[in-house]
Amino acid sequence: MATVEVTGLQKRYQDFLALDGVSLKAKTGQLISLLGPSGCGKSTTLRCLAGFLEPNGGDILVDGESIVSTPANRRGFGVVFQDYALFPHMTVAENVGYGLRLKRLPKGEIATRVYDVMKLVRLDGLDRRLPKEISGGQQQRVALARALVLQPRLLLLDEPLANLDARLRDEVRWLIRDVQQQSGITAFYVTHDQSEAMAMSDMVAVMKAGRVAQFATPREIYQKPTERYVADFTGEANFLPVSQVTGTGEGSYRIVVAGTDLEVTGVPDIPIGWDAELLLRPESLSLVAPDAGTFRGRVTKSAFLGAALHCEITLDDGDVLRLAADPNEQVSAEGKVGVAIDRSHAWLMPKVAP
Amino acid sequence: MTRLSRFRILLALPAVGLIFVFMILPITNMVDMSFRTTGTTGPFGDAYTLGHYNRILGDGYYWGVLLRSLVTAAMVTLLCLIVSYPIAWHLSKARGTKAVVLYACIASPLMTGVLVRNFGWMIIVALNGPLNEVLLAFGIIERPLRLLFTQGLVILALVHVFIPFMVLPINNALRNISPTLTEAAASMGATRLDILRDVILPLSFPGIYPGVILVYVLAVAAYVTPALLGGQMVSYMPTLIISELTGTFQWPLGSAMAIVLSLSSLGVVILFTAMTWKMMERSRA
Numbered sequence: 261m262a263t264v265e266v267t268g269l270q271k272r273y274q275d276f277l278a279l280d281g282v283s284l285k286a287k288t289g290q291l292i293s294l295l296g297p298s299g300c301g302k303s304t305t306l307r308c309l310a311g312f313l314e315p316n317g318g319d320i321l322v323d324g325e326s327i328v329s330t331p332a333n334r335r336g337f338g339v340v341f342q343d344y345a346l347f348p349h350m351t352v353a354e355n356v357g358y359g360l361r362l363k364r365l366p367k368g369e370i371a372t373r374v375y376d377v378m379k380l381v382r383l384d385g386l387d388r389r390l391p392k393e394i395s396g397g398q399q400q401r402v403a404l405a406r407a408l409v410l411q412p413r414l415l416l417l418d419e420p421l422a423n424l425d426a427r428l429r430d431e432v433r434w435l436i437r438d439v440q441q442q443s444g445i446t447a448f449y450v451t452h453d454q455s456e457a458m459a460m461s462d463m464v465a466v467m468k469a470g471r472v473a474q475f476a477t478p479r480e481i482y483q484k485p486t487e488r489y490v491a492d493f494t495g496e497a498n499f500l501p502v503s504q505v506t507g508t509g510e511g512s513y514r515i516v517v518a519g520t521d522l523e524v525t526g527v528p529d530i531p532i533g534w535d536a537e538l539l540l541r542p543e544s545l546s547l548v549a550p551d552a553g554t555f556r557g558r559v560t561k562s563a564f565l566g567a568a569l570h571c572e573i574t575l576d577d578g579d580v581l582r583l584a585a586d587p588n589e590q591v592s593a594e595g596k597v598g599v600a601i602d603r604s605h606a607w608l609m610p611k612v613a614p
Numbered sequence: 615m616t617r618l619s620r621f622r623i624l625l626a627l628p629a630v631g632l633i634f635v636f637m638i639l640p641i642t643n644m645v646d647m648s649f650r651t652t653g654t655t656g657p658f659g660d661a662y663t664l665g666h667y668n669r670i671l672g673d674g675y676y677w678g679v680l681l682r683s684l685v686t687a688a689m690v691t692l693l694c695l696i697v698s699y700p701i702a703w704h705l706s707k708a709r710g711t712k713a714v715v716l717y718a719c720i721a722s723p724l725m726t727g728v729l730v731r732n733f734g735w736m737i738i739v740a741l742n743g744p745l746n747e748v749l750l751a752f753g754i755i756e757r758p759l760r761l762l763f764t765q766g767l768v769i770l771a772l773v774h775v776f777i778p779f780m781v782l783p784i785n786n787a788l789r790n791i792s793p794t795l796t797e798a799a800a801s802m803g804a805t806r807l808d809i810l811r812d813v814i815l816p817l818s819f820p821g822i823y824p825g826v827i828l829v830y831v832l833a834v835a836a837y838v839t840p841a842l843l844g845g846q847m848v849s850y851m852p853t854l855i856i857s858e859l860t861g862t863f864q865w866p867l868g869s870a871m872a873i874v875l876s877l878s879s880l881g882v883v884i885l886f887t888a889m890t891w892k893m894m895e896r897s898r899a
Contacts (some may be wrong), residue, residue: 310797310801311800311801312797312800332797332801333800333801333802336803338801339797339801341794341797341798343792343794345792345794345797345798346798347798347799347812347813347817348817348896348897349816349817349893349896349897350896358802358804359802359803362802362803362804362808390896406802407801410803416801
């Protein structure tokens with residue numbers, strides 16, 4: 261139940277700049293994912309939000325007020341850790357009720373609130389167990405319950421699903437999203453898993469070397485990335501080199517790609533002469549007759565995956581496209597094919613953001 | 615019996631042999647001796663008696679010395695724990711060269727021989743020793759303090775030498791506590807003091823326990839330090855036992871006293887274990 265504004269956040273370790281001006285904005289009730297490979301600064305950003313790290317520059321405003329000088333224990337944020345950080349010497353109920361006990365609430369009220377939140381995350385009946393006596397998925401939910409029971413202004417989750425197996429990950433993921441939406445808590449979610457980030461978030465911040473490469477909705481991040489790094493990190497992608505880029509209006513261009521003239525949309529204001537590429541997601545491509553479509557090439561690889569037929573097409577000028585074709589399509593190796601593109605899903609973008 | 619298990623027994627043999635020859639046999643011998651009459655021609659007589667135990671347990675003087683020994687050791691242990699915990703905390707945060715230097719500093723009391731160390735104390739606290747001279751020079755005291763041959767000095771010297779036995783196990787336990795637990799507690803509103811009380815202290819208990827036991831049994835049994843720094847005025851069980859053995863050659867009585875002391879300190883250890891059993895069970899994550 262809070263808005264968050266991060267501006268120009270910096271964190272330096274000796275001569276390594278872990279955060280190099282991170283800026284983000286969260287509206288009340290939004291879930292913001294911080295997505296990126298290890299070392300990109302996503303956890304550092306979260307730890308600055310939580311108050312475990314003191315930034316060297318920039319500011320964090322929660323509901324318009326700076327919190328950078330507020331110690332972690334007075335921020336009132338819920339934090340869920342990758343290793344859950346449950347107190348091993350306390351029972352599940354004691355873990356969940358610890359924050360309430362610190363507030364010196366009456367015992368009866370603590371018991372009720374612990375009971376309610378444990379029911380919410382489906383942990384009822386486990387209150388007297390020690391953390392080592394319950395499963396990983398249950399431990400994860402204790403960690404979540406422990407953060408939620410304090411009705412935090414902000415929920416911070418640091419790769420909360422990383423230690424779970426695939427099936428549990430799915431289940432807990434939806435639980436987190438449901439609970440977050442029901443309670444309307446603003447949340448930040450650190451992950452290196454793009455599908456997790458896409459599925460759960462209202463907004464995604466793709467991070468690159470201590471900076472935010474793109475901060476947008478999952479749809480925009482996927483369909484309209486600002487540079488190759490973002491497109492690469494958010495799913496399967498084909499990149500075709502382009503030449504003779506001419507702007508024909510705000511965000512629309514005429515280009516030559518693989519010997520073909522095309523009108524496409526793309527990142528606005530790509531500087532003239534800047535190295536640019538055409539992004540074609542596999543699902544925006546389809547196989548057609550050899551003389552139809554936009555591009556012509558040969559099928560050089562194909563793999564039948566049940567729901568789809570993955571093909572690798574080598575175009576006449578040597579560029580390679582990967583696409584998912586109809587599984588019933590008959591392709592013969594070295595057979596000539598045409599490739600049609602869904603023009604609305606072709607996206608021109610700089611190789612590296614200017 | 616398989617060849618492997620026979621081999622295992624063979625491996626244990628040297629240690630078992632040592633313990634048997636140098637511990638089980640002498641203790642058996644001592645228990646036997648403590649029930650013998652005082653000897654006139656040898657160390658002990660042929661007849662059996664409960665007399666020595668009757669004498670010890672029936673005499674307020676021995677009760678007093680035993681109690682003083684147990685209480686002094688408890689004070690040494692408590693002070694040692696209080697002094698050592700912050701050191702262990704600091705050590706547990708140290709890495710690399712800093713950690714090595716700290717380990718060496720902490721082990722330093724053990725690098726001096728027991729006599730040298732105690733004579734060092736005698737010199738430092740003597741009436742005209744450096745400590746009194748400094749205090750006099752700064753006008754903190756008007757007359758030199760008589761510190762030598764006091765119970766306080768014995769406690770101080772024992773705390774000093776036992777610090778490593780307390781620091782090292784606690785350091786180990788502290789190193790095993792995940793730093794995210796501290797952060798998790800802070801995020802729930804815990805102050806530093808709350809975190810120390812609710813998280814760090816209970817979770818370091820697997821280190822506190824062996825530290826306390828080690829220091830306590832070592833302090834109960836300490837002889838040289840009480841003998842040299844405690845003087846003739848205050849008696850402790852070990853000094854009394856030695857004087858029975860070497861002064862008056864009352865070996866059976868001395869043996870009985872030694873056994874009473876051992877059983878008493880074992881009793882304290884058992885009591886401490888029982889009192890802290892629940893805490894130990896929980897903190898063994």
